Amino acid sequence: MAVQAFPASAVTNRLARNRLSWGTLGGYVVALAAPLTVVGAGLTNGWAVTGLTSIPIAYLAVALILWWFAVGYVALGRRIPNAGALYVTIAAGIGRVAAVAAGLVAVVSYAAMEAGLLGGFGVAGGRQIAELFGPDISPWWVAIAALVVITVLGVLKVNLAGRILAIALVAEILAILVFDVIEIAHPHGSVSLAALNPLELFGGGGTALVGMVIALTGLVGFEDSYNYSEEAKKGAPWIAVYGALAFTAAIYALSAWAMTVAAGPDNVVAGAGKYADQYLFHLVSPYVPSWSLRVAQILLCTSLLAAAIGFSNTGARYFFALGRDRVLPAVFGRTWSRTAAPAGGAIAQSVLVLAIIVVMVSRGADPETALFFGGTVFAGYGVLLLMTLCCVAALVYFARKRRDENAWQARIAPVLGFLGLAVIATVTTVNFGTLVGIPNDSFAARALPAGIGAVAVLGIAWGLLRRATNRTAYGRIGQGGRHLTAGPAAAVPEPSPAATSEAVVLGGDG
Template sequence: MRTSKPDTVSAVLARGRLGIPSVVFFVIAAAAPLTVVAGGATTGYAVTGVVGIPVSYLVVAAILALFAVGYVAMSRRIVNAGAFYTYVTHGLGKPAGVATAFVALLAYNAMQIGLYGGFGAVLAQFLQDRYGWNTTWWLCALAAWAAVTVLGLLRIDLNGKVLAVVLVAECAVAVVFDVVMVSNPAAGVSFDTLAPSHIFAAGIGAALVTAITGFVGFEGTVVFSEETKDPRRTVPRATYIAVAVIGLLYGLPAWAMSVATGPDMIVDAARADGTDLMFNLVSPHLGSSVVTVGRVLFITSLFAALLAFHHTVARYLFALGRERVLPAWLGRTSRRTGAPKAGSIVQSVIAVAVLIGYAVAGADPIVHLFFWITVTGGLGVLILMTVTSAAVVGFFARTPHRDGLWRTAIAPLAAAGALGAILVVTIEEFDVLLGVSATSPLRWWFPAAYGIAAVLGTVWAVIVRATRPDVFTAIGLGADSATAPVRTPDATRQPV
């Protein structure tokens, strides 16, 4: 009996539809600049009590730039929507690769679904304050879910245009707000919160964890590699541009807020005003309509991130289905749009199921869905980047190349060390990030979910190797797996 597999046409993503700008828009949209600035930076100040939040963003940007050296070196050799999964497969072996895939699916689903809580709550509050409409967070979240579900099935370049409009508006408002805050300092323009000395201050570990969570999404450049016009050129440039732009979009506004309040008052101001801090600081100096536009873009920033992470999850499911690690029907694309139709629908189904569960349970959308789940998603991506750095070293150690030691060994090893150190701090301080007591079992349950996912992935890889060796052989081949030989009763290998 032949093993079911997607046909060659439907197993290939639409090629040549994305250039460098489109890929950059996707990954920066996933990082949600205005959401992180208005929510993440202020929360970082309030929760950690550390004034070095701005410099922590810049430090994390530098570490991720170091990670990107080996990451893009791999992207020039391997073009596959599986990204982390594919790289770990080639660098550390197929069982480790499948384990990574399971971790990635859990992490990116957590990031995407958690954002619905923030979007629903923020939009519901805006409608109440602005128009007096009394609605619930889950109705707003379901409206966003419907829009994401539809857009997820359309052409990828159309989605890129939608994200481009939203992102350009976000960045323009962020720059205007930065200029206003710096132009109206509390007591002169101070660069204290950007001082390198804060890197060694007490509590900087929690600040770095907060910062690195905000960068989740930049690594998605590789996920779209099969749909770019020139992946070996587009992916590296888009990755470096994304890291630099995101670092500036986070670091500068966080610093500007400290200038407007005064470095010694930024923590107290963040604790008092929360996510309204930035808007409250610029309100006296800008018209109400401009501030309202900023609040609207705060909401659209969340939506843009929802859409970007939806595409990431859909492409991971596609990559695993195409290689038949997961059911083969997941590896099918729409013949009309080239989008990974099956993976997109599955992600939407998972998301709506979770939303209904939270709505029925009456859980807090901000604390229990947005904050807890996205922080957990960020932890998963941190794990993925750490393991991938090690995989880069393993791959180039066995592969003839002329890329030099810096790209293939020194930079990846340094990135693995730095990311590993942040990972240790993250797990140690996960109770602080969740806002629970040090004795709460929740501080271990969330990180343990990734350990369980990794074990399940490894066990599944072993089962596949024993029961479907042809599928095991094709793991990590990407588009080539669509035409890989399939085992039949008559022959060990037979082309399909």
């Protein structure tokens, strides 16, 4: 039996082709990490929570684990270049039912990430508006105003958002590097390499692993390169994956070390607890004019906004992929004819983010502690679980359908990546409360990670229901638009192991 063919539309079912170069895409995914936000708040949080000075090594250690993950992820991504990359990868290796669960977890996780970043932007942006112009605007209104702008950008050409992110990224990276130079040039005593001692980190036991979890949340986003593979130029996604991971890990490790030099290794932990997200600015303030600190504070706002824009586009493409494969309503799988952007997905993403914000407002939650810290950690946890499953997917896929991939790509790196990510996922689950600033034995500390599990269970149930009641719709799952080819309609069989790369071989489904 032939693969199902449905009437195709070049303007309503397909994303724009060849719009993103490797440089644009790389800048795009680096911006997702919000570098200035991580340097300004993430590093400080790492010291304050763990009490360890060797946070620079934590970022490098996590980058190594993520590189292992990336090897199999990239090798498989070259076979199945589609939007909704984590979802499609899991479909190819583990199966359709698991893919439905993964797709829903991805949608919820990236919406929570955008909402969390908007919470942080609301606080930081509202503070700058009050200090510069006088009016005291609620952080929630600032966040909602930003969401409106982001929604508009989401239906425009993807390279327009890419240019905006590139401008914001260059500015914040320059600010980070200038601050690094100033800190190293003004050491507390002498320039010390104590923070680069790996023995201090790995001698910390469970505390060190918590530090690695915090480091991982600052690196989430590089995996998004393959989410744009339909819109990227040839070779751009894999270059962007490795380039973004290496660049962000290096800039974070350098900046963390520079801050320990300026504060002194013996003082950096205490200073992090005292000054919190203002620690970076405290360290450089004696050596720079006051206006430069104001500029840096504004760049912190643009860093948060740029990352929110990027994650909005990420979520939109997951909605698009799931709508195109009929996991979600078909309207989400359509693009706007003028821009070939996933307009339905962009609007759905914004509606979901708005719903999260409204729930937080109705509960009287704090936009910084509850939404920014809680939302981003929750989102990072969901993405971490998906990346762990992707390592399994790569192993299964290449065990069944290996071509020119070597043992490192097909077996060794995915195994190492799975082991490393599984350990981090376990530590995250156990210490979720610590990561969001609440007791580990509290209801919220258990409910938040359980929420990801609930979404996954819902996805499994939906996948099983599709398999039992609608085999045609079920056959679309994980196909990434391969069914949108001209030809007569026909039922969709389960792909066989002999299928080509144009028809994804799905594992675990009957």
